[in-house]
Amino acid sequence: MSDNNKIKDTVVAGVKSMKKSNLPLRIYMETCIKCGTCAEVCPVYYGSNEKSLNPPVRSDLLRKLYKKHCTVSGKIFGGLAGAEDFREEDIDTWVKEFYECTGCRRCAVYCPMNIDNSVLTRKGRAILQQAGKTPPHLIKVMEVSLKTGNTDNAPPIALIEAAKFMEEEMEETTGVPVKIPIDKVGADIFLVPPSGDVLVNPDSMMGIAKVFHVMGADWTLSSRAFDGANYGLFTGDDKIMKEDNKLYVEEAKRLKVKTLMMGECGHAHRIMKFMMEKQRWWGDLPFSITNILQYTAYHIQRGHIKFDRSLVPEPVTYHDPCNFGRSCNIVEEPRVIMRAACENFIEMTPNRQYNWCCGGGGGLSAMDSIRDFRMNISGKKKVEQVTSIGAKYVAAPCSNCKRQFLQLIDYHNLDMDAGGLHDLVNRSILLEPVGHLLKDRAREFELNGYC
């Protein structure tokens, strides 16, 4: 009983803090006109029109309490004004419903008020975190990440071994000694991939290594910081998000690099570029922040990197990860790469920032406890999209999207494959080094701190 009271106190205190914390949290409580537009564009509600999946119903979990505790009308008119107090049994509804939003921000693109429900989802989850109600698996991932610097609980030796394996693999298949440098102090570029791209799906990492080889880039990985993933974004815990981020900034400083280059991981790039750098978590930075998609596209457009497109003949499509598209505006670069590396690139409609979420966003992809929900509901629209265009490969530069796609393909027996973007580059890039020919211009990108 006292435990439940504590939960209620925490929840109510969390909602009350919204009144004074920042503009979005407060104004999103006060101006939703309940027009139903968000429901129409929401991938989750598309998957199943259960009332609890309607975005404003989820946001109203917060709004009802806000009205009850923070508004005059709610205090006087109660339920008539939409106010409702928290009941102990509501906590389970909270956990379920706040972890059924993928945080894809598609609603915000169409909402006439520009209400971003993902902000409210994240706040709901932050309150759950304070109440000790974050799903156990995500807690574990955060703990592992803080302890080891990556979400896979891998020691430095794992990366070193993986890199060695990839170097051998590349030399064996191409006859060219493509290197994957590790912990090189003074390199120009510090690459931060998602750990899955090094440990589980090495194709993407090999593609990137080949791009750097062609460009003659001076780059490095770090054996203690090789996973941009940061679950503090998903669980709403700002403190953990910053703590998790700190290692990467320190490592970039220690390695004295000019550029911190994020890999194929949307939320990691968003945190580095649009949160850490923009909000100046760690003050002035002695390096610029960019992304491998921008780097590769930049050099393709200048004719530095060549491909034998016939090596990727099957129809391939590109899935815009929500964080890259709607949150980071990286939408044209991946298409430059797709067109250069593949023979048959087809677009899904809608695409770019209007793209539908894969159904695994916001950390959902890592939660096997809701696998059925992801397969049948949140991923329903995406399955329809990729099957309707007849793609045989879906490129998604995001570990969460990839996991969701691979599970969707398996679950629905789809005749296609999914993976990263540089996986395709890995298959068709020509290893003709141009770096030495372009001594000055080749480094233009890093030195300008493009983006």
Next chain:
Amino acid sequence: MNILSSLIFHILPYLTIIVFLAGMIYRFYVWAKLPSPIITLFPRPNNGLFWGVIKETFLFPGLFKSDRFFWAGAWIFHLMLAFIALGHFRVFTDFPWLWNALGMDKAEVDQMSALSGGIAGLVIMAVVLFLIFRRIGIQRVREISAFPDYLIMLLILAIIITGNAMRFATHFDLELTRNYFTALFTIRAAEIPQNSLFLLHFLFAQLLIILIPFSKILHLGGVFFSQTILKRS
């Protein structure tokens, strides 16, 4: 009855104005003071923040892309509201300089106002009925609708019906009503027009205006704040 009607038509109008202005100014002040983290959403407007907000506020492109019928309903509704609000200025005062400039005499002005006001009144009634039926008829909208949503729609409908009834079903004495408002504006004891349709119309309108700072109609003005959040970078 006399005390009651005096409360509603002599006292309440001032309260309405005070509550509305104080409420809105308080909201705007609080919103302007709150910190706003940069959480840019793409695509950003391609002609800058200012025009991006203006475009979305006046044209509703998001609705246009997602639901054409609803867009039409919502857009015409707001357009007619603005139009009708403008037309109501004539009830409060006259604009002889404007009619002179346009070369219109009183009969022509009356005729123009009867025609345009009449059309606007009928159109907005149809649109509000459509919006009410949409709220009730479409599952995804019905399940997020609660008492305040219906209250506001019904209040607006009541205002429109009484307004239209005044125009089409009875004789409306413009001079008398204008004198009443002039007296209100100059804080003199005003003679209350003995027209029950007008009195209902005016009462409902006052209730709606009082509701604005406390309800979702806060998007009047709030829309500029909320849109700026994601369009900034």
